[in-house]
Amino acid sequence: MSNKLKEWLSRFTLFWKERTKKQKWIAIASLVLFLLITGVAIYFATRTEFAPLYSNLTPQEAGQIKATLDQRGVKSEVADNGTTIKVPKELVNSLKVDLAAEGIPNSGTIDYSYFGKNASFGMTDNEFNVVKLEAMQNELANLIKSIDGVEDAKVMINLPQPSVFASDDQGEASASIVLKTKPGYQFSDQQIRALYHLVSKSVPNLPTDNIVIMNQFFEYFDLKNNENFSTGTTFATQQEIKKQIERDIQRQVQQMLGTMMGQDKVVVSVTADVDFTQENREENLVAPVDEKNNEGIAVSVQRIKETYSGKGAQPGGVAGTGENEVPSYQAGASETNGDYERTEETINNEVNKIKKHIVESPYKIRDLGIQVMVEPPNPKNPNSLPQQTIDDIQKILGTIVRTSINKQDGQTLTDQDIQNRIVVSVQKFNGKPTFTEPKQTIPMWVYIVGGIGLVLLIALLILLWRRRKEEEEEEEEDILEPMVQEIPDIHEENETESTMRRKQLEKLAKEKPDEFAKLLRTWLSEE
Helix, strand or coil, X not given: CHHHHHHHHHHHHHHHHHCCHHHHHHHHHHHHHHHHHHHXXXXXXXXXCEEEEEECCCHHHHHHHHHHHHHHCCCCEEECCCCEEEEEHHHHHHHHHHHHHCCCCCCCECCCHHHHHHCCCCCXXXXXXXXXXXXXXXXXXXXXXXXXXEEEEEEEEECCCCCCCCCCCCCCCEEEEEEEECCXXXXXXXXXXXXXXXXXXXXXXXXXXXXXXXXXXXXXXXXXXXXXXXXXHHHHHHHHHHHHHHHHHHHHHHHHHHHXXXXXXXXXXXXXXXXXXXXXXXXXXXXXXXXXXXXXXXXXXXXXXXXXXXXXXXXXXXXXXXXXXXXXXCCEEEXXXXXXXXXXXXXXXXXXXXXXXXXXXXXXXXXXXEEEEECCCCCCCHHHCCHHHHHHHHHHHHHHHHHHCCCCCCCCCCHHHHHHCEEEEEXXXXXXXXXXXXXXXXXXXXXXXXXXXXXXXXXXXXXHHHHHHHHHHHHHHHHHHHHHHHCCCHHHCCCCHHHHHHHHHHXXXXXXXXXXXXXXXXXXXHC
């Protein structure tokens, strides 16, 4: 290994000594420039650039955020006398979303002050407010796009007009957001809560009640109330459950028809009538054991049968006037024949005694309506959608309605009832939200480093080419020098018999090498 290293070192030393002074300076300058560019690139690539995360914070909020960042292992700086927290620039958006999901900070607003750098000296207050609002909307849209499941976002913010009187109500802001979500992605309650909290903290005086969020499929994302339900919130709870039922059915139909027609070709609306009545009853029922004959089981049976036959007095006379006569009983005047029969039967039957304690849960769908709008393949021609496709959509919706409505005892839904609850409209869509695809930009320093590297590569190739050319020239000189020394100048020799014979032999050797070889063998054999 050491011999090979010495060999390479000797070759490099020899190569360096053979270079001219100009070539040596060019090589040293190229090496220094390459090392300088590499060092600068490494410095900017590894340097941590801090940017404001939150500003206008109280000491308690700054301490809360600082402690949270330290627990996560995130580098942070405190500036502006403890009212601003700075973190690495590449982590600003993700940290804002994560902290917003945890409800941090409790107050304060996100810093947008750097957008004021675009304001010119002669800009009026109204123009500056427009620029500030536009910057706020764009920055908020960029923050929302960093959430998982969101491809793009458009934000519209309405700020209240400031009042000149301090006693007047300043009003509240409102925000409308349209999201472009990934197909089939389902947002969790925590993500929706984080999104509402992020928007509320990004805009001054913006409560969550004034925020509306929907996606490109016209699905609304509502903020759920985590408080326990009470009598005062019963109506709100029922409305939330009703919306949840409608939303679930709407998403199911939207996903199914969107797969068949295209997600941007179908719009679904669902209205439901939900029964919130909760019934608690107790039933005590008696049922026969033998339901076919409507009879129970005979536990005990008693039958009594008496008969009598004989002579007796003929009925007659005045009632109760004779001796030893029973009052009010008609006495007989003479004897006569008579029969007497008595039959008595007593049966004790056992029956089924049923006791039921029934608690019927609420949230039954009493009625359901589904409205579907479909855009035909050719929006300008409604007849481009085949009637068979419309019939298939109606059959799908009919099955959903038939299986979703709660059926009472003996109640059946006819085909006409199903058709009355379904509407399928075919028409062109107007006003669909459009999203511009973001352009992928490459940083300028990549072009600079690439250009310098290309220049260095070209210079190195030129040096190698020149070195190769010089080596080839040196090899040609080494070959030509002995040839010039060995071959004498024929013009300087005298024309003698020996020289003429030598020329003839050289000519014979060039033109007829086989005969020249035979001649040599002949001479050698003679000797």
